[in-house]
Structures are given as structure tokens and as C-alpha cells.
Amino acid sequence: MEKTITFFVNRSTPAKLEETITISKAMKRMTITSKTDWAGYIVIRDEKNRIRLLRMCGYGEEDFTIARHASHTSPGGVPGPVGAGRWKICLYLFPEFFETIPEGETIPLRICISGEKRKLQETMGSKVWVDRHYREQLWLGYFNSKEFYSNRTGWYLGALHTRTRMSGGENTIREAVKRAKADGVDVYVTTERNVVATGWKDSSVMTVPGVELTSCFGDIGLIGIDKMPERLEELIESRGTKESGQYLYETVREAVKRGWILNLEHPFQKGSEWKEDAIPVSSLTCMEIGKSMEEFAKTSVLLDRLWGEGYRIWATKEKETLIHCEALTPEIFLENIKKGHMVLAENRNSELNIRSEGEEYLPGDELPEQNRKIDIRIYIESARKPEVYIIHNGERIxxxxxxxxxxxKAEEKIRFRKGEWNWARVEAFHPEKGLLFYSNPVWQGEKETL
Known part of the structure; x- marks a missing residue:
């Protein structure tokens, strides 16, 4: 069986292109080959209207396969029978692709569907997360949130903002796993751009499913998802338009309801600056502080202001977030992110010790309400002398x-007063080298948010 679908595209063509094909009898596999250079997303639904492939195209390999077994299925695909019936092919074209089409011209965009066996650059991996008994959306019912990786209590390095070739990144899944191991990463979160990973390579690096939602209203990482967001396809289709704001808002509400972690990414990045109308501050779990010192300065000021207003939003960084866990399973990891048990450190040998009234506390901890002294000690492993500050209720010390x-090393004592809203965090940086250490706050009391 071989069929070629041809779409005729010009600058006024809608972003979503859709075609239905009929498969007369069941096949061992379905191979999808692009005969035209284009950039966007492809979604394939089977005879039961279930998503069988969702990924970005225009980057990496040109052939994708859906087969009965994971070992023959491309990343972003769902293994299983390729049944007879009507299958649907949807393309969501990037605005940048339309700009490559000469004004006034129409070009053919061809997609070939066949049962031909092709050598794949990579497969989805041996760990299959997607539940094959789902209906229309992707459900990650086979992901084991209780899988045990370590009984060690301590700090684990997390890469919370990542992507592979599945959504325009440079690395294959295999390369991403290899690099994470080489970098000492303990936990890898799969935040592909508008793509839900359906499985992963088996590795000593614990992997947690997530997705990055991109829009002109801000980019947000959803961590610990158990299904594909309901409005994901509408978000992809409306990319770069005002309509995406409503779909993003609805997805944020869904994420809050399902208990997913909402990590606001680079809120000051040009072109995707955070718009609170679409991503309400009250919905956020975390906020990424960015790579450059300029972006960090803006984000840390914003976070301190929000803490002053009573919001409890934790700071994260793409690949330099240390999470304190009493043992390592996906469930425990997610719980400790929600508690704010995190520091951002260039060197994992740096240490922070917070003690009060004979007890030791972690960043993110709520302290029992009373008048108290807090002893804060910090050690920074660095060749150059850092500047170290305590930010106490917004005041820099x-x-x-x-x-x-x-x-x-440095040490300082501060006071929390009973009946008041109190919080304190620590940061260290070098004027030339940049941020060395950032702790999430400890806090006490209550304050009604605006």
C-alpha cells in the first residue's frame, strides 16, 4: 500500500491542513515520509480517532513509523496495530514556513504513506508510557510514578527544561540520555515543545513526563503530566495568534485541576514575554530565572515582589536545579518540587544550612509561627570571591x-516575628561569572494574596 497526499499551499492557506485516507486492510507498519521541505507539527489519528503520532517536523529525520512494537515506532508515536479503516493526517504549519513561499505562488506539499520498512534513526524507547486503551487523547497510564531509583536522602540534580529532535532540539533521545548522565543529572523532565513523549529510553537517569506549551503569551512547562492537555492541538494551530491566549488559559486551568506542576519559563524573553491574563500568577508553582544575569535580575526582582505579596512561587533553572528528596521516585521528586525544596547551584558541593530553635530546615519549608531567630550559614565552592546576600522580607542584607x-563561607542571623508575613532566601553571585547560588525561601505566617 502506498498513497501520496498533496496539499497546495500559498501564503493565505490556513495553518491547519487535514486529509483522510482509507486503509483497506491491516498493515504491519505505517511509514510517513515527507516529500517536501516544510516546518510544523504532524498529527496522525487512526481508524478509532486515537492519536498515533504527534511530533514536530522540519528538523532531524524525514521518515516516521508507527508499528506494533515500540522497538519499531518513532518517538512521538504510539505502538500498536495499524488497523483497516479511515485514518486522518493533520499538518500544522509554522508561520515561518509561509514566509518561505514566494508572494503569489502556490507550492505542492507532499506526504507519502506506505507500509514500507525504513531504517529509523531512533525509536521511542523500551519504556512505553502511553496507555494503548485510551480514546482520542494521549494518556500516560503506563508511566510508573512509584518506580524506585535511590534510597539516598539528599540533593538530586534535575534538568527541568529540555527537548530533543522530537520538537526541534539538537539531540536524539539516546544522545540526550547520554549527555544527562555525563552531566551528572539525576532527573530528566521531557518538556518537548507542544509534544508529549509517549515513551523513553531505559536509563539510570530517572525520567519524568512533561510538556512545554509555547505561545506569544508566555511559555510554560507542565511537569508530571499524566495525559496530553485537552487543548494542545488548538494551541498548536493558533500558534502566534491572539486566540492562543484563551486555549493557554484553559490548559493552565486543566493543569491546576490535575495537580501538574506549572513552571513559567523565561518570563522576560522577547517574543514570549509572560502575559498574566493567559497564565495567572495564582496558578504558578515555579518560575524559571533565566540564563543571563540580566534575565536573572529581572526575574528575581519579580519573584521577590510576588513573595512580598504573599505568593509562594519557587525559582527553578533549566539544568541547574537541585531538589532535596528523602529517596528518589517520580512521585517523591514531584512532591518536593511543590514544597520548594530546591536550590539553584552552579556547583553541587555548595551547601546551605538553616537552623532555628534547635531545628534544621530546608528551602521551601514553612516554619511554625512564633518569634524566632534563624541562623543561616552558607558555603560556596568557587575560585573567585562571591557576593552573598540574604533577602529578608524584600530587604537585601x-x-x-x-x-x-x-x-x-558566610553566616548571618535574622528574626521572624509572630503574627507577621516573613520570608527569607539566600543568593550568591560573582560580578563577572554570574549566578553561583540561589535558594528558595523559608517562610512563616500568612498573607492574603492580591
Whole structure:
């Protein structure tokens, strides 16, 4: 069986193109080959209207396969029978693709569907997350949130904002896993751009499903998802338009209802600056502080303002977030992100110790309400002398820094007062090297948010 679908595209063509094909009898596999250079997303639904492939095209390989077994299915695909009946092919074209079409011209965009066996650059991996008994959307019913990776209590390095070739990244899944292991990453979150990973390579690096939603109203990572967001296809179709704001808002509400972690990514990045109308501040779990010192400065000021207003939103960083866990399973990892048990550190040997009234606390902890003294001690492993600050209820207090054999240490005491809203965090940076350490706040009391 071989069929070629031809779409005729010009600058006024809608972003969504759709065609139905009829498969007369069941096949061992379905291979999808693009005969035209284009950029966008492809969604394939089977005879029961279930999604069988969702991924970005125009980057990486040109052939995708859906087969009975995961070992022969492309990333973003759902393994299983390729049944007889009417299958639907949807393309969502990027605005940038339309700009490559000469004004006034129409070009053919061809997609070939066949049962031909092709050598794949990579497959979806041995860990299949998607539940094959779903209906129209993707459900990750086979992901094991209780899978055990370590009984060690301590800090685990998390890569919370990632992508592969499945959504325009540089690395294959195999390369991403290999690089994560080399970088000492303990937890890898699959935040593909508008694509839900349906499985992953088996690895000692714990992997947690997520998705990045991109829009002109802001980009947000959903961490710990158990299904495909209901409005994901509408978000893809309306990419770059005002309509995407409503779909994004509805998806945020769905995420809050399902208990997913909402991590606002680079809120000051040009072209995708955060718009609170679409992503309400009250829905956020975390906020990414960005890569550059300029972006960090803006985001840390915003976070401190929100803490001053009573919001409890935790800071994260793409690949330098340390999460404290009493053991390592996906469930425990997600719980500790929600608690804010995180620091952002260039060097994982840096240490923070927070003690009060004979008890030790972690960043993110709520302290029992009373008048109290808090002793904060920090060690920064760095060749250069850092500037270290406590931010206490919005006031910046510079700490005296003392050199040690391998780094720098500082100590300061502050007070929390009963009946008041109190919070405090620590940060360290070098004027030339940038951010070295950032802790999420400890806090006490209550304050009604605006």
C-alpha cells in the first residue's frame, strides 16, 4: 500500500491542513515520509480517532513509523496495530514556513504513506508510557510514578527544561540520555515543545513526563503530566495568534485541576514575554530565572515582589536545579518540587544550612509561627570571591564572606516575628561569572494574596 497526499499551499492557506485516507486492510507498519521541505507539527489519528503520532517536523529525520512494537515506532508515536479503516493526517504549519513561499505562488506539499520498512534513526524507547486503551487523547497510564531509583536522602540534580529532535532540539533521545548522565543529572523532565513523549529510553537517569506549551503569551512547562492537555492541538494551530491566549488559559486551568506542576519559563524573553491574563500568577508553582544575569535580575526582582505579596512561587533553572528528596521516585521528586525544596547551584558541593530553635530546615519549608531567630550559614565552592546576600522580607542584607581552603563561607542571623508575613532566601553571585547560588525561601505566617 502506498498513497501520496498533496496539499497546495500559498501564503493565505490556513495553518491547519487535514486529509483522510482509507486503509483497506491491516498493515504491519505505517511509514510517513515527507516529500517536501516544510516546518510544523504532524498529527496522525487512526481508524478509532486515537492519536498515533504527534511530533514536530522540519528538523532531524524525514521518515516516521508507527508499528506494533515500540522497538519499531518513532518517538512521538504510539505502538500498536495499524488497523483497516479511515485514518486522518493533520499538518500544522509554522508561520515561518509561509514566509518561505514566494508572494503569489502556490507550492505542492507532499506526504507519502506506505507500509514500507525504513531504517529509523531512533525509536521511542523500551519504556512505553502511553496507555494503548485510551480514546482520542494521549494518556500516560503506563508511566510508573512509584518506580524506585535511590534510597539516598539528599540533593538530586534535575534538568527541568529540555527537548530533543522530537520538537526541534539538537539531540536524539539516546544522545540526550547520554549527555544527562555525563552531566551528572539525576532527573530528566521531557518538556518537548507542544509534544508529549509517549515513551523513553531505559536509563539510570530517572525520567519524568512533561510538556512545554509555547505561545506569544508566555511559555510554560507542565511537569508530571499524566495525559496530553485537552487543548494542545488548538494551541498548536493558533500558534502566534491572539486566540492562543484563551486555549493557554484553559490548559493552565486543566493543569491546576490535575495537580501538574506549572513552571513559567523565561518570563522576560522577547517574543514570549509572560502575559498574566493567559497564565495567572495564582496558578504558578515555579518560575524559571533565566540564563543571563540580566534575565536573572529581572526575574528575581519579580519573584521577590510576588513573595512580598504573599505568593509562594519557587525559582527553578533549566539544568541547574537541585531538589532535596528523602529517596528518589517520580512521585517523591514531584512532591518536593511543590514544597520548594530546591536550590539553584552552579556547583553541587555548595551547601546551605538553616537552623532555628534547635531545628534544621530546608528551602521551601514553612516554619511554625512564633518569634524566632534563624541562623543561616552558607558555603560556596568557587575560585573567585562571591557576593552573598540574604533577602529578608524584600530587604537585601550583604553577608560577610570568609575564605576557606576550597571556597567561601558566610553566616548571618535574622528574626521572624509572630503574627507577621516573613520570608527569607539566600543568593550568591560573582560580578563577572554570574549566578553561583540561589535558594528558595523559608517562610512563616500568612498573607492574603492580591
Amino acid at each position: 550583604r553577608m560577610d564572606v570568609i575564605q576557606t581552603e576550597s571556597g567561601w
